[in-house]
Amino acid sequence: MPKVGMQPIRRQQLIEATLQAVDQVGLGDASIALIARLAGVSNGIISHYFRDKNGLIAATMGYIMNMLNEGVRARRQALTDDSPRAHLKVIIEGNFDASQVNGPAMKTWLAFWASSMHQPDLHRLQRINDHRLYSNLCCQFRRVLPLYHARKAARGLAALIDGLWLRGALSGDAFDTDQAVRIAYEYMDLQLAKQHTLGTDDQAADPTRTALANPAGA
């Protein structure tokens, strides 16, 4: 029963079977045979749609990352308030979206991270994604904070988001999204509060720049 236009359907079918397989047995034991069985297709078809197993895994990660970005994008579009705080909240919430805190997604992320340490193509994907979070956060903080502090705040908030996600994923219990979001909000607010004491003048506020501009310490 060969059909035309099956490509996107089959691809989606196989990606979802991959997530299911990783959820059940982990990436290491998610064999082509298991994935094909879960998808209800033959082994051979995978190489037809995704060159090889790595291709399928990369596509699966791309799918999850796309879900993440979509979650943020959709929330941003629904936004009426254009304040930095509103935008930051959107980013935080998007990172704890239901699409990211379910079993298959969490297990796949962890496996992906481990693999990215040894597979250049996955590592590239990983860096892009990591940078996007930092960049989005930094961009918003920058609207109210001097560059140095915006960067530090963005680094901190990105790490806090990832850390909350990580500890939630590893706990084995259901993910407590509310608690995670609350902690992230608080950090965001503490950073935003600096705007009232610092201004946005970069040079005055950046201790490293001052130090570098005055190497003699005079």
Place this chain on the structure above:
Amino acid sequence: MPKVGMQPIRRQQLIEATLQAVDQVGLGDASIALIARLAGVSNGIISHYFRDKNGLIAATMGYIMNMLNEGVRARRQALTDDSPRAHLKVIIEGNFDASQVNGPAMKTWLAFWASSMHQPDLHRLQRINDHRLYSNLCCQFRRVLPLYHARKAARGLAALIDGLWLRGALSGDAFDTDQAVRIAYEYMDLQLAKQHTLGTDDQAADPTRTALANPAGA
């Protein structure tokens, strides 16, 4: 060249070879044959000292975790200042100890996390370790903060530490320990600063308890 009393030497030798192998090719591709070759011993010896591959991996993780705990313990012992802030700094620094931010350790941690999602024994090890960090932090925050805030601060700082570590590990660049420590210190200080506005009286300070005690909002 069989000798008696080789057990501790061989075990250490094999654990180090495992770290080396994981560093080079990842846990998934760290075969018994590769580890044995790196250790300069035969394949068969591994089952002699560690029942099977899982035993070796569990022992390797135990070794890394022990290094982490030792790093904190040693710093704490060298402490002259008994303040919560000093203790918290020790915990933060210990978590970014050189033994934890090198390639082999970082790759092993990531692989361990991914595996712990599907191996009950590793998961148990993982939960113990996660809880230790939280518990240590909470214990110190509790000395100056009401319980609710101490818990929240501990959860936040634990997540921030893990997140900073994670993003540093995944970056692929050399780990910027100073930057990580600085961001963690700042979070710690922001949380400790609450002690001047909150006191340590639990019930007054806990918003959830207040809300519950006053459900009608009167």
Place this chain on the structure above:
Amino acid sequence: MPKVGMQPIRRQQLIEATLQAVDQVGLGDASIALIARLAGVSNGIISHYFRDKNGLIAATMGYIMNMLNEGVRARRQALTDDSPRAHLKVIIEGNFDASQVNGPAMKTWLAFWASSMHQPDLHRLQRINDHRLYSNLCCQFRRVLPLYHARKAARGLAALIDGLWLRGALSGDAFDTDQAVRIAYEYMDLQLAKQHTLGTDDQAADPTRTALANPAGA
């Protein structure tokens, strides 16, 4: 050279290679690699058709047992005489059929028996087969003998058949089918001869029943 519909061909091919391997080196040393080599296929194909080595061995035993049953069935079908004696002769002859007294079959049976002591699935197969011989014999003896004597005759003849087969197999020499059949016939006839002195009335003929019916010895 992958083809469709190869399953029955390959299965038969592999079963015959297994018999050949057992004949050459014994079941203990009949490795997957050897069997595959004898069959002229790759190692991996075995798990494709028979889950694992046990599956192949069970299938091989099933094949031999089927040959045995077929041997009896075919002889029975060719029968014009419906007497118990004729049927018993058929069973005896079937058990010394050429398919059962050749090297591969004899060695496989012996190995199977030894294995059946520790493998529940093989043991079940073994019991079914053992019971079939007894049951078939008993059924025929029952037509002319009281139940108690029919059972005893069937037990004896089954044991004699198996014992003749066993000693023939272990001797190392070519199997002397004629001698074995002659001895079994004689036992059969000695048992059948009882019909003229006993009748077929169960209760009168069964010494155990008589004893039980008359416990006081009156």
Place this chain on the structure above:
Amino acid sequence: MPKVGMQPIRRQQLIEATLQAVDQVGLGDASIALIARLAGVSNGIISHYFRDKNGLIAATMGYIMNMLNEGVRARRQALTDDSPRAHLKVIIEGNFDASQVNGPAMKTWLAFWASSMHQPDLHRLQRINDHRLYSNLCCQFRRVLPLYHARKAARGLAALIDGLWLRGALSGDAFDTDQAVRIAYEYMDLQLAKQHTLGTDDQAADPTRTALANPAGA
């Protein structure tokens, strides 16, 4: 704690551990390590007392066979009646002695038979034992039967004894010694009864000789 005169003790200790191991996991899985553990000694000692594993197994079989012969010998010594029937009963009973119908012995016999098909030294041991039973039976039958009939009776009774033993061993249930002995006795008596119709004159009684002497059938 090296002692003198340990040899026979250690050998016996290891043979019993071998029987225990075969009973528990079968000969195929009875590793040196397991046997040594069951005996409470080190792996290496086995090669000290029995060249290698085959040596241990051969010694174990020799031990069981010796038990069998001892069982017959002891019963014969206790005999007051010197009749052929009494001697035959002794042989039958000895073959169903408690030392031969327990789990370890039955499993070891079966494994031994299977191995004897491919190991010349075990095969030799096996033939000697098989022949001894036949020879003992034949010797007694010969006292009252012509040679041809004595041989046939001995072959039949040997087969019946082995077959009863085999089916009992394979059944998985407790061995019903009484039933087996009863069936064997009956066969023995049926054969002995021929003495009243045949006499002991070989030539008159042997149908094959008669046939050969009279090839024309006149």
Place this chain on the structure above:
DNA sequence: GATGAATGAGTGTTCATTCAT
């Protein structure tokens, strides 16, 4: 487009054997 037969290298693991202590 889709199947599943077939491959063969690679895996973890077991194990009899050796031998320095």
Place this chain on the structure above:
DNA sequence: CATGAATGAACACTCATTCAT
């Protein structure tokens, strides 16, 4: 005598991949 450390080949089994149909 006795130990147990060490070896390394052999094992069953898995798996991504290929390809004729």
